[in-house]
Amino acid sequence: MSETGLTASRSPLFAFVATVLVPGLGHLYVGSPRLALAMLLTLSVVVQLLLVVPVALGVPTLWGTGLALCMALGFKFALAFDAARRARRHGDAYPLRTYNRAGAYLGFIAASMVLGGVANALRAEYALETYSTPSGxxxxxxxxxxxxxxxxxxxxARVPARGDVIAFLYPDDPSQTFVKRVVGLPGDSVAEAEDGALIVNGTRWSRRPCEGETPTCWFETTPDGREYAIHVTAPVAARAATVVPADHVYVRGDHRGLSHDSAHFGPVPVAMIRGKAQAVFWPLERFGTPL
Structure with missing residues (x-):
């Protein structure tokens, strides 16, 4: 693009901070528009792809995404230092271009937000998303x-395994997302004894008390040996057997006396399953806690 005939200084600090905040903006500021556009596409889109790769390859989710984020952050800071170096090299005699205007900078920021927002939305919709727990x-x-x-x-939208914690659309109000544990698959008969123990296909799932925990805490074991902790608070009513329809799963909350789940609204259509909960990442003292 053509020069304006004017000169001005370039601030290395501004170039650095601009690149950290909006990838490519610092390089546009120092007169490298092609590199700025390349960075805009790379760090707005490729970062989301880096988050997807560990999921696709089956790498442990937290460590895989953490490594991808560290790589992206390192790349971003390397480019920020490059923008600062270019600004320092120009000194006070930088020839202003037609794109060195507030309107061009604002347009670049808007484009970055749109591209990043679309890429982020696609990643969250189809590959990887974070949730928070609003209740106990x-x-x-x-x-x-x-x-x-x-x-x-x-x-x-695929049939999970017994014991998996899944996120799904609440059948009575699909605008809400619930998180529960799968205890019954299509065709299973699911009932509960008076003490809250699950009886699936006529087999009572074994339980053992949690050591050093409250009397209401138990470790429940699925038929294939998967074990997880639950809370069973009194009173717990016995429940007659429910046969899970085809393309549905039966879910229960781990806090059996508090949860609103399939015992109340029935089996969940597989088509409403959003994904599988993997591990806690916040707060830090619970980082990596498997589900």
């Missing part, structure tokens, strides 16, 4: 205020 219905595994990761690439 999944205690002790998920505590109120926990933030956790849900993967969708291989799990969305």
């Amino acid at each position: 219905t999944m205690q002790p595994g998920l505590r109120e205020g926990d933030h956790f990761v849900v993967t969708k690439l291989h799990e969305r």
Whole structure:
């Protein structure tokens, strides 16, 4: 683009900060528009792809996404230092271009927000999303205020395994997303004994008390040996057997006396499953807690 005939200084600090905040903006500021556009596309779109790759490859979710974010952050700061270096090299004699105007900068920021927002929305919809726990219905595994990761690439709208914690659309109000544990698959007969123990296909799931925990805490074990902690608070009513229809799953909250789940609204259509909850990432003291 043509020069305006005017000169001005370029601030290395501004170039650095602008690149950190909006990838490419610092390079537009120092007269490298092609590189700025390349950075805009790379760091607005490719970063989201980096988050998807670990999910696609089956890498442990938290560590895989953490590595991808570190790589992206390192790349961003390297480019920010490059923008500062270019600004310093220009000194006070930088020839202003027609794009070195507030309107062009604002347009670049808007384009970055749109591209980043679309890429982020696609990643959250089809591959990886984070959720928070608003209540204690999944205690002790998920505590109120926990933030956790849900993967969708291989799990969305597919039949999960018994014991999986899934995110799904609430059948009575699909605008809400619920998180519960799967205890029954299509064709299963699910009942509950008076002490709250699950009886699936006529087999009572084994339980053992949690050591050092409250008397209401138990470790429940699925038929294939998967174990997780639950809370069973009195009173717990026995429930007659429910046969799970085809293309549905039966879900229960881990806090059995507090949860609103399939015992109340019935089996959940597989088509409403959004993904599988993997692990807690916040607060830090619970980072990596599996679900």
